[in-house]
Amino acid sequence: MKPAAFTFQRPTELSEALAAYAANPGAKILAGGQSLIPLMSMRLTTVSELIDINGIGELSFIEASEAGVRFGALARHAELHAHEEARRVQPMLHAALSHVAHATIRNRGTTVGSIVHADASGEMPVVLTLLGGTLTVASTEGRREIAADDLFIGPLETALESGEIAVEAFVPALPARHGIAFDEIARRHGDYALCGLGVVLGLTEDGGIESVRAGYISVTETPIVVDLTECFPDGIDASSLVAAGEKALEQLEPEGDIHASAEYRAQLARTLTARVITAAHADAKARLFQEVTA
Amino acid sequence: MTTKMMGEPVARVEDDRLVTGRGRYADDLAPEALEMAVLRSPHAHARIVSIDVDAVLDVAGVHAVYTYEDLEGALAEPLPLLIPHPNLTHGRTQYALAKDEVNYVGEAIAIVIADNRYLAEDAVGLIEVQYEFLPPVVGIDAARAAENLVHDDVPGNVAATMEQSFGDPEADIGGAPHRLTFDLEIERSACMPMEGRGTVARWDPDLKRMSVWSSTQTSTGVRAAVATKLGLDLSQVDVITPDVGGGFGVKIVHPWPEEVLVPMAAKVLGRPVKFTEDRREHFISSAHERGQQQHIDVGFDDDGRILGLSVQFWHDNGAYTPYGLIVPIITSTQLIGPYKLPSYRVVFQSLYTNTVIVTPYRGAGRPQGVFAMERTMDAIAAYLGKDRTEVREVNFIQPDEFPYAHGELSFQDGRPLIYDSGNYPEMMRKAKALVDWDEFEKVRDEARAEGRKVGIGIACYVEGTGVGPYEGGHVQIETSGKVKVSTGLTTQGQGHETAFAQIVADELGVRFEDIQVVTGDTRRSPYSVGTFASRAAVMSGSAVALAARAAKAKALRLAADALEVDVDDLEIVDGIVRVKGAPASQIALGTLAVLSNPLRYAFDEASRAATQFAVGDPTKPPVAEDDEPGLEGKDYYSPMRSTFASGIHIVIVETDPETAEVSILKYAVVHDCGTLINPRIVEGQVHGGVAQGVGGALYERMAYDETGQLQNASFMDFLMPYVTEVPESIEIDHLETPSPLNPLGLKGAGEAGVIPGAAAFASAIEDAENFTITSMPISPSELYALRLSKATDTATERTNT
Numbered sequence A: 001m002k003p004a005a006f007t008f009q010r011p012t013e014l015s016e017a018l019a020a021y022a023a024n025p026g027a028k029i030l031a032g033g034q035s036l037i038p039l040m041s042m043r044l045t046t047v048s049e050l051i052d053i054n055g056i057g058e059l060s061f062i063e064a065s066e067a068g069v070r071f072g073a074l075a076r077h078a079e080l081h082a083h084e085e086a087r088r089v090q091p092m093l094h095a096a097l098s099h100v101a102h103a104t105i106r107n108r109g110t111t112v113g114s115i116v117h118a119d120a121s122g123e124m125p126v127v128l129t130l131l132g133g134t135l136t137v138a139s140t141e142g143r144r145e146i147a148a149d150d151l152f153i154g155p156l157e158t159a160l161e162s163g164e165i166a167v168e169a170f171v172p173a174l175p176a177r178h179g180i181a182f183d184e185i186a187r188r189h190g191d192y193a194l195c196g197l198g199v200v201l202g203l204t205e206d207g208g209i210e211s212v213r214a215g216y217i218s219v220t221e222t223p224i225v226v227d228l229t230e231c232f233p234d235g236i237d238a239s240s241l242v243a244a245g246e247k248a249l250e251q252l253e254p255e256g257d258i259h260a261s262a263e264y265r266a267q268l269a270r271t272l273t274a275r276v277i278t279a280a281h282a283d284a285k286a287r288l289f290q291e292v293t294a
Numbered sequence B: 001m002t003t004k005m006m007g008e009p010v011a012r013v014e015d016d017r018l019v020t021g022r023g024r025y026a027d028d029l030a031p032e033a034l035e036m037a038v039l040r041s042p043h044a045h046a047r048i049v050s051i052d053v054d055a056v057l058d059v060a061g062v063h064a065v066y067t068y069e070d071l072e073g074a075l076a077e078p079l080p081l082l083i084p085h086p087n088l089t090h091g092r093t094q095y096a097l098a099k100d101e102v103n104y105v106g107e108a109i110a111i112v113i114a115d116n117r118y119l120a121e122d123a124v125g126l127i128e129v130q131y132e133f134l135p136p137v138v139g140i141d142a143a144r145a146a147e148n149l150v151h152d153d154v155p156g157n158v159a160a161t162m163e164q165s166f167g168d169p170e171a172d173i174g175g176a177p178h179r180l181t182f183d184l185e186i187e188r189s190a191c192m193p194m195e196g197r198g199t200v201a202r203w204d205p206d207l208k209r210m211s212v213w214s215s216t217q218t219s220t221g222v223r224a225a226v227a228t229k230l231g232l233d234l235s236q237v238d239v240i241t242p243d244v245g246g247g248f249g250v251k252i253v254h255p256w257p258e259e260v261l262v263p264m265a266a267k268v269l270g271r272p273v274k275f276t277e278d279r280r281e282h283f284i285s286s287a288h289e290r291g292q293q294q295h296i297d298v299g300f301d302d303d304g305r306i307l308g309l310s311v312q313f314w315h316d317n318g319a320y321t322p323y324g325l326i327v328p329i330i331t332s333t334q335l336i337g338p339y340k341l342p343s344y345r346v347v348f349q350s351l352y353t354n355t356v357i358v359t360p361y362r363g364a365g366r367p368q369g370v371f372a373m374e375r376t377m378d379a380i381a382a383y384l385g386k387d388r389t390e391v392r393e394v395n396f397i398q399p400d401e402f403p404y405a406h407g408e409l410s411f412q413d414g415r416p417l418i419y420d421s422g423n424y425p426e427m428m429r430k431a432k433a434l435v436d437w438d439e440f441e442k443v444r445d446e447a448r449a450e451g452r453k454v455g456i457g458i459a460c461y462v463e464g465t466g467v468g469p470y471e472g473g474h475v476q477i478e479t480s481g482k483v484k485v486s487t488g489l490t491t492q493g494q495g496h497e498t499a500f501a502q503i504v505a506d507e508l509g510v511r512f513e514d515i516q517v518v519t520g521d522t523r524r525s526p527y528s529v530g531t532f533a534s535r536a537a538v539m540s541g542s543a544v545a546l547a548a549r550a551a552k553a554k555a556l557r558l559a560a561d562a563l564e565v566d567v568d569d570l571e572i573v574d575g576i577v578r579v580k581g582a583p584a585s586q587i588a589l590g591t592l593a594v595l596s597n598p599l600r601y602a603f604d605e606a607s608r609a610a611t612q613f614a615v616g617d618p619t620k621p622p623v624a625e626d627d628e629p630g631l632e633g634k635d636y637y638s639p640m641r642s643t644f645a646s647g648i649h650i651v652i653v654e655t656d657p658e659t660a661e662v663s664i665l666k667y668a669v670v671h672d673c674g675t676l677i678n679p680r681i682v683e684g685q686v687h688g689g690v691a692q693g694v695g696g697a698l699y700e701r702m703a704y705d706e707t708g709q710l711q712n713a714s715f716m717d718f719l720m721p722y723v724t725e726v727p728e729s730i731e732i733d734h735l736e737t738p739s740p741l742n743p744l745g746l747k748g749a750g751e752a753g754v755i756p757g758a759a760a761f762a763s764a765i766e767d768a769e770n771f772t773i774t775s776m777p778i779s780p781s782e783l784y785a786l787r788l789s790k791a792t793d794t795a796t797e798r799t800n801t
């Protein structure tokens, strides 16, 4: 389990990295290495050149404002997870990151790397989509912003063009009268989920259901968000939750593998839909109460 | 008095080194060594048409490439069948490098030796092999169907058929008031030590000596294998076991192809050579265990007393049988557990499949046997509507019935299956008390009323431990007073440095801190067997005790001479021999060590101190005829037969009504390994065993597809439990029924923790779900599927007649 030979460079300026990448579009960007290095070591991928971006200080930041949270390509999962302001502004980040891998992997792995890796079993691509976030990419040609909806174009495939490095991501703040919840079921603590779900739920001013959006993990090939608002015309109860689960399943494509059958994943999607919407509803009500009393 | 060490929870002296990264494993040695990589078969079953290594030859940094064609002499023969058995009529072993045919994905075909492992792997990728595909046989069903054969010359894929019995079970079952028949299944798992296999070899052309460091459970076995395969005299080969990062059985198999190929290459190239197995290689080219299908036929009376038991099982032995029939024989004999059977028949077939070989994994066939028996006990209880502990109790061997012989059955050591001691009713009393068993029905009913599913499960086992034939101990007292202890079997983290030192401290009367234990070094202990079958404490523990007694006898004899007193008036305390009641009259063990050696060069203080004493008979030669120089003791321990440890595990689980996830609410263990040397070490062994039991019951399996590809050959997909998946605490109670078979009353403790895991979890999940569990391990996905099938089909698998 040793990678084949490759050349390696570790620029300290973004411009240098972009130039190097432009010069060799066959190169690969190395961020936390928690996905890329295992693939190389198992020789499931061979890389002629690695451009390590870990020396580029300017990519290592997290900024939380009332508008939302902006984080650089070198913000580690662990840093974003522990960032109090980010958590206050957009609590979904903390909630979802709690389920990403184990502490040691979160210490190295980057959230932007995770997004760019575009694994539909990863938490953060779905979270970016669910929150309507954006990814900023740069190349020697300049910068552009890609909306999450346009980013994930296939399994492990993004709209990044050759020579483009993702430099930062942005997720908008949680709007007023909204609540969130995230949960997933994995075989072992920290494993990729068999099925997972994040929900953003909005309340009307009088506490009725305004919107229910759910992002699912591991039950489609690319990140998917399902709008379940129409299932709750009269609020949330046991039967509407069941209906929401069935409605979601219409758009999901759970598949069987060695860990779980397709039927079981569907059952998890149903169960989690009910559980997570219930939790998001409780969260929204608690936040609304706080907003009103504050 | 010196503080008594036996039975004390002494902290392990090796931990400081091992947990701070200062252990030295095979891969840490000889950093200058060339490294080996192995070309492994990507196909489960194929004939090798041709191998083209030309592309490798010019690669810079590559020193050699070898295929079967390059092997000479004994190396070109198949690897040894270590434990032949008359019933193993069709035993087969692989070649060190495949000759003509490959029989599992991962079988070694060629090796490359290069400057480093990176280059060696590059070069392996350049070797071109042409294969002619043969149909693979994967899984027990395919092996039994025998539409395709693994080995052309093994009809029906049957390596062995073996039957053992006593009494007339057919008549007893037929005549019994009640009878149940049912089928069970248990899947493959594997040892998965954190350190894989690893071997380093260095040939000294001047001294004509081969030095081998191997991550093994038997240094003497590897030594004999290397000598034989390379045509060297045994005395030219040293095998040293460095720190070993876990074994759990897989490293008792020897020689692994790499274990003889590395020394071969080192000798040919005149450079040290190293092989360090990676994780994927460990999955596909070491060993697995556990896979069995079982058929049970049992007759019993109204109390649940078994009147006759007949078991048939099919054991998946993988592609080859280097370790003989040990695993299925253990299943056959240990299945009986703590129970008295009036009659019993067990028949097994050991079957070939195109998968990784099957050799002992901690528990070694016992988890399967216990699964069969404990599922039977639960089935009887369910059928009669009785408490599961009651049914077990009516079948228990009683304390006054020891030694207890199970008819004419013979155990893995070929000796009669006779239990030496035990107290199963008391063990049950303790186990029930740990979990408040009698109150559980209320707990379960209350939970059900809340829509929760909880269940309690129980499993009893008896484990034959401490199998022979022998181990040796050597205790040497140096002139410094330090005591060096050596025993030949190896250590894979069990705490031998601590436990054996505790024994010697008490036997000899020296301070624990002054004792240093070495294991698994053929230079110190050329005669030894190895570490397996929970035998280290019993075998080497007894041997070092006997050796310490011998050293003590000599020390007292010398001291009596020096102090001019009677031997019986002496005692040894903290390394000082003194006259009882007159402690001023004393002599240090170190001084006696000087006196024991008539070579009187005064190197040190101890030598000078010794000059005040005169020992020896001036009318005799300096070393008397019946004496030896030096203050040492050496002895071997060789038991008549195995000693039998026992235990009961009880687990309480909760199963999620929606997601079918299983969580562990409580895990309790009562364990009897005879006299405890160190309860802390024993508890550690139990904890680790329980963790592996959890893995085997709820998480681990070898997911082979129908072409024989292992789909989960990494820790990403082979779900070894993390610390988050095993119980946070395990309640342990000990029972000590000393073994009459050895000087300290010891029984083994190494494997026990894992043995009843699958059985206990099946029992608990069954209790929570209210339907029968017949196959383990079980995943939430499978439990969910079972729920769906039970909802539509309420018929039970058991045919009740």
Ligand SMILES: Cc1cc2nc3c(=O)[nH]c(=O)nc-3n(C[C@H](O)[C@H](O)[C@H](O)COP(=O)(O)OP(=O)(O)OC[C@H]3O[C@@H](n4cnc5c(N)ncnc54)[C@H](O)[C@@H]3O)c2cc1C
Pocket (backbone or CB within 6 Å): A028, A029, A030, A031, A032, A033, A034, A035, A036, A037, A038, A073, A099, A100, A101, A102, A105, A108, A109, A110, A111, A112, A113, A114, A115, A116, A117, A121, A122, A123, A124, A164, A165, A166, A167, A190, A191, A192, A193, B716
């Ligand atoms: C045992 C284990 C368990 C895990 N469990 C989970 C889990 O449960 N959920 C989960 O979501 N993830 C999990 N991961 C993956 C982990 O989150 C990774 O860290 C993450 O997916 C990738 O981030 P990275 O910084 O390590 O990226 P790298 O491994 O460095 O890169 C991944 C890919 O993205 C590209 N890339 C990275 N950064 C950039 C950039 N700035 N611009 C352009 N391309 C870039 C690389 O070229 C590469 O192709 C697990 C990993 C391991 C080893």
